[in-house]
Amino acid sequence: GENVEQHPSTLSVQEGDSAVIKCTYSDSASNYFPWYKQELGKRPQLIIDIRSNVGEKKDQRIAVTLNKTAKHFSLHITETQPEDSAVYFCAASNGNQFYFGTGTSLTVIP
Amino acid sequence: GAVVSQHPSRVICKSGTSVKIECRSLDFQATTMFWYRQFPKKSLMLMATSNEGSKATYEQGVEKDKFLINHASLTLSTLTVTSAHPEDSSFYICSARDRAGGPTDTQYFGPGTRLTVL
Numbered sequence: 001g002e003n004v005e006q007h008p009s010t011l012s013v014q015e016g017d018s019a020v021i022k023c024t025y026s027d028s029a030s031n032y033f034p035w036y037k038q039e040l041g042k043r044p045q046l047i048i049d050i051r052s053n054v055g056e057k058k059d060q061r062i063a064v065t066l067n068k069t070a071k072h073f074s075l076h077i078t079e080t081q082p083e084d085s086a087v088y089f090c091a092a093s094n095g096n097q098f099y100f101g102t103g104t105s106l107t108v109i110p
Numbered sequence: 111g112a113v114v115s116q117h118p119s120r121v122i123c124k125s126g127t128s129v130k131i132e133c134r135s136l137d138f139q140a141t142t143m144f145w146y147r148q149f150p151k152k153s154l155m156l157m158a159t160s161n162e163g164s165k166a167t168y169e170q171g172v173e174k175d176k177f178l179i180n181h182a183s184l185t186l187s188t189l190t191v192t193s194a195h196p197e198d199s200s201f202y203i204c205s206a207r208d209r210a211g212g213p214t215d216t217q218y219f220g221p222g223t224r225l226t227v228l
Contacts, residue, residue: 098156
Protein backbone atom coordinates (compact mmCIF):
# COMPACT_ATOMS: atom_id res chain seq x y z
CA GLY A 1 0.00 0.00 0.00
CA GLU A 2 0.85 3.67 -0.02
CA ASN A 3 3.36 5.07 2.46
CA VAL A 4 3.42 8.80 3.04
CA GLU A 5 6.24 10.38 5.01
CA GLN A 6 6.18 13.96 6.23
CA HIS A 7 8.92 16.23 7.55
CA PRO A 8 9.53 17.99 9.80
CA SER A 9 7.29 16.85 12.64
CA THR A 10 7.57 20.24 14.34
CA LEU A 11 8.43 23.61 12.89
CA SER A 12 8.74 27.02 14.53
CA VAL A 13 9.11 30.19 12.49
CA GLN A 14 9.04 33.89 13.21
CA GLU A 15 6.00 35.78 12.05
CA GLY A 16 6.55 36.96 8.50
CA ASP A 17 8.99 34.21 7.61
CA SER A 18 8.24 31.31 5.29
CA ALA A 19 7.47 27.73 6.28
CA VAL A 20 8.08 24.66 4.16
CA ILE A 21 6.74 21.18 4.82
CA LYS A 22 7.76 18.21 2.70
CA CYS A 23 6.13 14.89 1.96
CA THR A 24 7.16 11.82 0.02
CA TYR A 25 4.97 9.01 -1.21
CA SER A 26 5.63 5.52 -2.49
CA ASP A 27 2.73 4.56 -4.77
CA SER A 28 3.23 5.79 -8.33
CA ALA A 29 -0.53 5.39 -8.88
CA SER A 30 -1.24 8.25 -6.46
CA ASN A 31 -2.49 11.21 -8.45
CA TYR A 32 -4.09 13.59 -5.98
CA PHE A 33 -2.27 15.34 -3.14
CA PRO A 34 -4.27 17.49 -0.72
CA TRP A 35 -3.00 19.41 2.29
CA TYR A 36 -5.07 19.79 5.43
CA LYS A 37 -4.81 22.16 8.37
CA GLN A 38 -6.06 20.90 11.72
CA GLU A 39 -6.45 23.12 14.74
CA LEU A 40 -6.57 21.53 18.17
CA GLY A 41 -9.72 19.48 18.69
CA LYS A 42 -11.15 20.40 15.31
CA ARG A 43 -11.65 18.70 12.01
CA PRO A 44 -9.02 18.82 9.25
CA GLN A 45 -9.71 21.55 6.73
CA LEU A 46 -8.54 21.35 3.14
CA ILE A 47 -6.27 24.30 2.38
CA ILE A 48 -4.85 23.43 -1.01
CA ASP A 49 -4.51 20.43 -3.30
CA ILE A 50 -2.66 19.46 -6.44
CA ARG A 51 -3.14 16.81 -9.07
CA SER A 52 -0.45 14.84 -10.78
CA ASN A 53 -0.79 16.68 -14.08
CA VAL A 54 0.35 19.93 -12.48
CA GLY A 55 3.74 20.82 -11.02
CA GLU A 56 2.79 23.82 -8.92
CA LYS A 57 -0.28 25.54 -7.56
CA LYS A 58 -0.60 28.75 -5.62
CA ASP A 59 -3.37 30.31 -3.59
CA GLN A 60 -2.42 33.63 -2.00
CA ARG A 61 0.21 32.87 0.67
CA ILE A 62 0.04 29.12 0.17
CA ALA A 63 1.67 27.13 -2.60
CA VAL A 64 2.23 23.46 -3.28
CA THR A 65 4.81 21.89 -5.57
CA LEU A 66 4.85 18.35 -6.90
CA ASN A 67 7.71 16.31 -8.32
CA LYS A 68 6.21 13.13 -9.71
CA THR A 69 9.51 11.64 -10.73
CA ALA A 70 10.93 11.93 -7.24
CA LYS A 71 7.54 11.25 -5.63
CA HIS A 72 7.60 14.23 -3.35
CA PHE A 73 5.47 17.30 -2.81
CA SER A 74 5.83 20.32 -0.59
CA LEU A 75 3.69 22.96 1.08
CA HIS A 76 5.00 26.52 1.18
CA ILE A 77 3.50 29.19 3.39
CA THR A 78 4.85 32.70 2.95
CA GLU A 79 4.49 35.71 5.23
CA THR A 80 3.39 33.47 8.08
CA GLN A 81 0.96 34.77 10.68
CA PRO A 82 0.17 33.52 14.19
CA GLU A 83 -3.16 32.14 12.95
CA ASP A 84 -1.22 29.79 10.68
CA SER A 85 -0.19 27.89 13.81
CA ALA A 86 -1.75 24.41 13.56
CA VAL A 87 -0.97 20.86 12.56
CA TYR A 88 -0.64 20.34 8.83
CA PHE A 89 -1.16 16.99 7.13
CA CYS A 90 -0.29 15.99 3.62
CA ALA A 91 -2.11 13.14 1.93
CA ALA A 92 -1.83 11.03 -1.18
CA SER A 93 -4.71 9.39 -3.00
CA ASN A 94 -5.03 7.09 -5.96
CA GLY A 95 -8.70 7.94 -6.29
CA ASN A 96 -9.82 5.35 -3.76
CA GLN A 97 -8.23 5.61 -0.34
CA PHE A 98 -6.42 8.55 1.19
CA TYR A 99 -3.22 8.05 3.13
CA PHE A 100 -2.06 10.80 5.43
CA GLY A 101 1.38 11.89 6.45
CA THR A 102 2.34 11.98 10.11
CA GLY A 103 1.68 15.68 10.47
CA THR A 104 3.72 18.82 11.12
CA SER A 105 3.02 21.00 14.11
CA LEU A 106 3.68 24.56 12.95
CA THR A 107 4.14 27.35 15.46
CA VAL A 108 4.38 30.93 14.25
CA ILE A 109 6.04 33.11 16.86
CA PRO A 110 4.70 36.68 16.99
CA GLY B 111 -19.74 24.33 0.96
CA ALA B 112 -20.12 20.65 1.72
CA VAL B 113 -20.97 19.92 5.34
CA VAL B 114 -20.42 16.68 7.21
CA SER B 115 -21.80 16.19 10.69
CA GLN B 116 -20.98 13.61 13.30
CA HIS B 117 -22.92 12.51 16.34
CA PRO B 118 -22.20 12.36 19.16
CA SER B 119 -19.32 14.78 19.49
CA ARG B 120 -18.26 13.23 22.76
CA VAL B 121 -19.16 9.97 24.45
CA ILE B 122 -18.06 8.25 27.62
CA CYS B 123 -18.97 4.62 28.12
CA LYS B 124 -18.20 1.68 30.35
CA SER B 125 -15.91 -1.08 29.25
CA GLY B 126 -17.82 -3.85 27.48
CA THR B 127 -20.57 -1.68 26.05
CA SER B 128 -21.07 -0.75 22.40
CA VAL B 129 -21.07 2.75 20.99
CA LYS B 130 -22.52 3.93 17.70
CA ILE B 131 -21.19 6.98 15.90
CA GLU B 132 -23.11 8.57 13.03
CA CYS B 133 -21.64 10.43 10.10
CA ARG B 134 -23.94 12.43 7.84
CA SER B 135 -23.38 14.45 4.71
CA LEU B 136 -25.86 17.30 5.11
CA ASP B 137 -25.97 18.94 1.71
CA PHE B 138 -24.57 16.42 -0.70
CA GLN B 139 -24.67 12.74 -1.50
CA ALA B 140 -21.63 10.76 -0.57
CA THR B 141 -20.86 7.61 -2.49
CA THR B 142 -17.91 6.95 -0.24
CA MET B 143 -17.29 7.68 3.40
CA PHE B 144 -14.10 7.09 5.29
CA TRP B 145 -13.53 6.40 8.94
CA TYR B 146 -10.33 7.51 10.64
CA ARG B 147 -8.91 7.20 14.09
CA GLN B 148 -6.63 9.84 15.54
CA PHE B 149 -4.52 9.58 18.66
CA PRO B 150 -3.40 12.73 20.47
CA LYS B 151 -0.87 14.67 18.42
CA LYS B 152 -0.84 11.92 15.83
CA SER B 153 -1.92 11.59 12.25
CA LEU B 154 -5.19 10.30 10.89
CA MET B 155 -5.18 6.54 10.56
CA LEU B 156 -7.56 5.21 7.94
CA MET B 157 -9.69 2.45 9.45
CA ALA B 158 -12.08 1.63 6.64
CA THR B 159 -13.67 2.82 3.44
CA SER B 160 -17.42 2.63 3.29
CA ASN B 161 -19.37 2.54 0.03
CA GLU B 162 -23.12 2.97 -0.02
CA GLY B 163 -24.93 -0.33 -0.27
CA SER B 164 -21.88 -2.54 0.00
CA LYS B 165 -19.59 -3.92 2.66
CA ALA B 166 -16.87 -1.70 4.02
CA THR B 167 -13.25 -2.25 3.10
CA TYR B 168 -11.11 -2.43 6.21
CA GLU B 169 -7.46 -1.52 6.44
CA GLN B 170 -4.98 -4.10 7.56
CA GLY B 171 -4.99 -4.55 11.30
CA VAL B 172 -8.49 -3.16 11.84
CA GLU B 173 -10.90 -5.72 13.27
CA LYS B 174 -14.06 -5.71 11.22
CA ASP B 175 -16.02 -7.51 13.93
CA LYS B 176 -15.07 -4.90 16.47
CA PHE B 177 -15.60 -1.83 14.32
CA LEU B 178 -18.88 -2.39 12.49
CA ILE B 179 -19.55 -0.02 9.64
CA ASN B 180 -22.85 0.45 7.90
CA HIS B 181 -23.46 2.78 4.95
CA ALA B 182 -27.18 2.39 4.43
CA SER B 183 -27.78 5.54 2.43
CA LEU B 184 -25.91 8.15 0.42
CA THR B 185 -25.96 10.53 3.38
CA LEU B 186 -25.37 8.30 6.39
CA SER B 187 -22.65 5.97 7.58
CA THR B 188 -22.36 4.55 11.08
CA LEU B 189 -19.43 3.15 13.02
CA THR B 190 -20.21 0.91 15.95
CA VAL B 191 -17.43 0.13 18.39
CA THR B 192 -18.49 -3.18 19.88
CA SER B 193 -17.48 -4.35 23.36
CA ALA B 194 -15.43 -1.22 23.84
CA HIS B 195 -12.30 -1.30 25.98
CA PRO B 196 -10.12 1.52 27.32
CA GLU B 197 -7.65 1.05 24.46
CA ASP B 198 -10.45 1.99 22.04
CA SER B 199 -10.52 5.47 23.54
CA SER B 200 -9.64 7.84 20.73
CA PHE B 201 -10.83 10.57 18.41
CA TYR B 202 -12.84 9.10 15.53
CA ILE B 203 -13.33 11.23 12.42
CA CYS B 204 -15.36 10.46 9.36
CA SER B 205 -15.08 12.04 5.96
CA ALA B 206 -17.26 11.94 2.89
CA ARG B 207 -16.55 12.26 -0.79
CA ASP B 208 -19.02 14.25 -2.86
CA ARG B 209 -20.79 12.20 -5.47
CA ALA B 210 -21.61 14.95 -7.91
CA GLY B 211 -19.68 17.91 -9.16
CA GLY B 212 -16.33 19.31 -8.16
CA PRO B 213 -13.10 17.41 -7.77
CA THR B 214 -14.13 13.82 -7.22
CA ASP B 215 -11.31 13.28 -4.80
CA THR B 216 -12.17 16.03 -2.36
CA GLN B 217 -12.96 14.78 1.11
CA TYR B 218 -14.98 16.72 3.63
CA PHE B 219 -14.39 15.89 7.26
CA GLY B 220 -16.82 15.61 10.11
CA PRO B 221 -16.03 17.35 13.40
CA GLY B 222 -14.99 14.12 15.06
CA THR B 223 -16.19 12.09 18.04
CA ARG B 224 -14.17 11.83 21.21
CA LEU B 225 -14.69 8.35 22.68
CA THR B 226 -13.60 7.63 26.24
CA VAL B 227 -13.98 4.10 27.55
CA LEU B 228 -13.77 3.75 31.30
